[in-house]
Amino acid sequence: MTKTFINYALALTITLLNIQTAHAAININVSVKGVEGDIKNNVLAFLSIEQQKKHPDMTESLMKKLHKKAPHEIRQALQPFGYYQPDIQAAILLKESTWNLFYKITPGNPVIIDNIEVSITGEGRDHKSFKRFIEHIPVNKGDILNHEQYEKTKRLLQDTAISFGFFKAQMLKSKIEVHAEKGIANIILNFNTGPQFRFGNVTFFQNVFSHEFLARFIHFKKGEPYVVSSILDLKSALNNSDYFEFIEITPHIDQAEDFEVPIDVKLVPRKRNKYTFGLGFGTDTGFRGSLGWEINRINKAGQRFGITLKQSEIKSGITGEYIVPLKDPRTDSLVFASGLLREDTKTSFSEKIFSSVRFNHVIKDWRESVYINYEREDFDVADDEGLTTLLILGIRRTKIWADNPVNTKRGLRLYLDIRGAHESIISDSSFLQLRSQLKCIRSLWTGGRIIMRGEGATSIVSEFSELPPSVRFFAGGDHSIRGYAYNSLGPEDRNGEVTGGKHLLVGSIEYEQKIRGNWSAALFYDAGNAINSISDTMESGAGFGLRWKSPLGPVRINLAFPVSEPEKGWRIHLVVGPDL
Helix, strand or coil: CCCHHHHHHHHHHHHHHHHHHHHHEEEEEEEEEEHHHHHHHHHHHHHCCCCCCCCCCCHHHHHHHHHHHHHHHHHHHHHHHCCCCCCEEEEEEEEECCEEEEEEEEECCCCCEEEEEEEEEECCCCCCCCCHHHHHCCCCCEEEHHHHHEEEEHHHHHHHHHCCCCCCEEEEEEEEEECCCCCEEEEEEEEECCCCCEEEEEEEECCCCHHHHHHHCCCCCCCCCCCCHHHHHHHHHHHHCCEEEEEEEEEEEHHEECCCEEEEEEEECCCCCCEEEECCCCCCCCEEEEEEEEEEECCCCCEEEEEEEEEECCCEEEEEEEEEEEECCCCCCEEEEEEEEEEECCCEEEEEEEEEEEEEEEEECCEEEEEEEEEEEEEEEEEEEEEEEEEEEEEEEEEEEEECCCCCCCEEEEEEEEECCCCCCCCHHHHHHHEEEEEEEEEEEEEEEEEEEEEEEEEEEECHCHHHHHHHHHHHHHCCCCCCCCCCCEEEECCEEECCECEEEEEEEEEEEECCCCCEEEEEEEEEEEEECCCCCCCEEEEEEEEEECCCCCEEEEEEEEECCHHHHCEEEEEECCCC
């Protein structure tokens, strides 16, 4: 009995091993010809034999069953791309223990969209967003029928409804009528918008700021049509204000009464006191450091106060600012500032006490600042020295556009400033100045950028020798003509000392090419000068450098040569920060 049992067990084991060996021996190769790209990928995704060819339980019988099923699956895979009458040739061949399954596909002529019928009913039938949808519908008569585009069209219609407050919108009918024998298809969409919801009351949940102040961030009114972008705009405004650590906006659509949606805004304020500390290095300034203290809410009206201490090898100072948000706290503010600034360069010395009032606001894409500065400056430039008092009135505008504010591939910065003072109003001397700066960045081929900048300024002045360094023009440095030290260029007196100029003209062109990872190389040429006359000498510098893309913006190391004065030799320039 025991011997018989052993023989039986041995036979069963051998049988099981043979079965496993047989299963393991089923090698299958699937080949699809005649289609490529997304269509081929979809065919392979639909083919059961492709998906199951490595399954441990695959048998020859199951393989042949799935092979027989393949033409039907291929037809299904082609239909989303508009091919309804393909010719499919299937073959199977056993070669060297591998089953080769061949599918040759001739897609045939695609089905063409012959007619699109879009019917929009309901309160929003004449809404501009739905009219725009019909004008720019993703599918058009004459297109190859593509089911993905058809589904995209339906989603876009639903998204449009939600974006403009049609929360009860529904698709009453969506259908594709395919006439494969004629090679045409008709699309029918019947969409009902339902009523348009409106903005209801906005309730702020916080205990720091007054409701009146927070309400100024809202750019919509109760009863106006509900628009999702207005909610996003409110959240962005609150976030950019830097008052809050956490912002949650909840529209309660399910609680709407008479189609007015109540909105809850939960806010968690940031800590009242903010401290900053910074260290850095620049060729112009040498090592530099800064300390800052800001009280981001003096009162419930959102007024702030901040004080900043800066120190470097050539510049130092302390500045205090009191900021009062105005009617639109996102764009308008009144800033009262006062401070002491000191600058000691190779060409000049200046120590200035100032007080100022600025009105900051935004006009379209322009940031504008209208200002009045009272300045008392003790200075020494070449043979000119003195103590001047100036009351400067001015207006400056800045416009910045960038695809990425930190690491820019395409961008533009434009700066305009006009300022002046007159002896009849407190000032010791009279002058009028206009200054402009332009910087443009454009991407070229892969990894390449061209960076162009220009700066021009002019002065009308009664007695130039009485002007302090802060209102004279100098050239040279990291952001001017590289190859020369900071503010080392300009008209000179008879002793060869730089006095600064009435006018300024500087231009630069730079090409940068990515070389590996976050590293790029650059070539540049700078030219210009601070001048008193258009006939004055223009200086130039050129060189090359390395760029490293950091989270804070590019780190630029430049080696520049003063082309106009080659005897001065090469100069290293280091700059860290965004391009614009």
